[in-house]
Amino acid sequence: MEPNNPFSRQVRLLVSLLPQVAKQECFALKGGTALNLFVRDMPRLSVDIDLAYLPVQDRDTSLAAIDQALEKIRAAIEKAVPGCAGRAQRLKGTDKRIKLLVTQAEVTVKIEVTPVLRGSVYPSQAREVADRVRSEFGYAKIQLLSFEDLYAGKLCAALDRQHPRDLFDVRILLANEGISPRLKDAFLVYLLGHNRPMVELLAPVMQNIQPAYAAEFAGMALEPVKLEELEEARRQLVGQIRRMLTDEDKHFLLAVKRDDADWSRFALPEAERLPAVQWKLHNLKRMDKTKRRQAILKLERVLFG
Incomplete structure (x- = not known):
């Protein structure tokens, strides 16, 4: 790298x-930095530290713990890394930290x-930086989300915002490796917990x-990597996602949308407890009945049309 x-x-x-x-073991690294500096041997650079908070707790408890952990990170960085300042x-609407901007x-x-x-x-699992990262930028070791969690989130990001970085990773x-059954199941969980309607990603x-x-x-x-190659990756991704969903997968997604899903029949029944999924289910219950029927029909057309 120049x-x-x-x-x-x-x-x-x-x-x-x-x-x-x-040092804050409540977090695991995720996103492009985890994939490109740890899982892969630095096919591209990545410049953000995106973290997942691992404990499954109520919102207030989680926000308080995240706030405290980020403050510890800020203080540790300012003490250990010369010339750094964290802001x-x-x-929004709280006094809890969710982001640090560290400047040197x-x-x-x-x-x-x-x-x-x-x-x-x-x-999650602890990983060391890839060999190329170590030789060019130095050594680090940190807890990462699993390969499947990392790519499930990445697939959703690529389908949602369609940023070239996400398409490159996909x-x-x-x-x-392609999309394995384990990754497909994780993708379904991330799809269900995504803040956008499922149909907009599918x-x-x-x-x-x-x-x-x-x-x-x-x-x-x-x-x-040419722009056209990333556009082709996007086309491949959309097609592959649609082809890999079984009828059982499709009926389960529709059942979630209708709020009558039997999670015991899903490959990862414990995923129902995840906060993002719970929040999505909560919002579905609050949805206007007419709008919900329309959304169900739209999803059904995308899945089976």
Whole structure:
């Protein structure tokens, strides 16, 4: 990687912060940094620290614990990493921290916890940085979400926001391991807990990704990847997701939408307790009956049409 690459300084700072983040074992690393700096041998750079809060607790207890853990991270970073200053951002309507912006000189790295997506489908595990990361940016070890959790979240992100970085990560998955049954089951859980309607991820409106490709992706990949290759990965992903869903999967998704699902028949029945899924079920119960019927019909058309 070229030393003057604008992202390289962020990665160097990010890696230096990870040991302090890792001390808070209530968190597991997720997202592009987990995939590209730990699971893969740095096919692209990644400049954010996205964290999952692992304990499954009520919202107030979780927010208080997240707030305290982020404050400990901020204090530890400012003590251990020369020249760093951390600034907290709080969840709207509360006094609880959910994000830190850590700056050293003119370089900033974001550390963020998603307050709704708490817990995990499969157990997390400690991982060391990939060999290329260690040789170029230094050593770190931290708890990661499972491979399946990481990619289940990534698949949903790629279908939702369709950012070139997400499509790049998915392209590597499709070219290598593919979507295993375990990953498919995890994807269904993340789909059910997503803040957007399921139909919008299963039948996404294709967005113009050229501006984001030019402004927010170019220079990140170690080997050049054309815009057209990422667009093709998006087409492949949508098609593969639709093909891999069994009739049983489809009927279960519809049953969740109708609020009459038998979770004991699902491959991961314990996933019903996850806060994101519970929040989605709560919102479905509050949905206007007419709008809900329309949403069920729309989902049915996408799944079986």
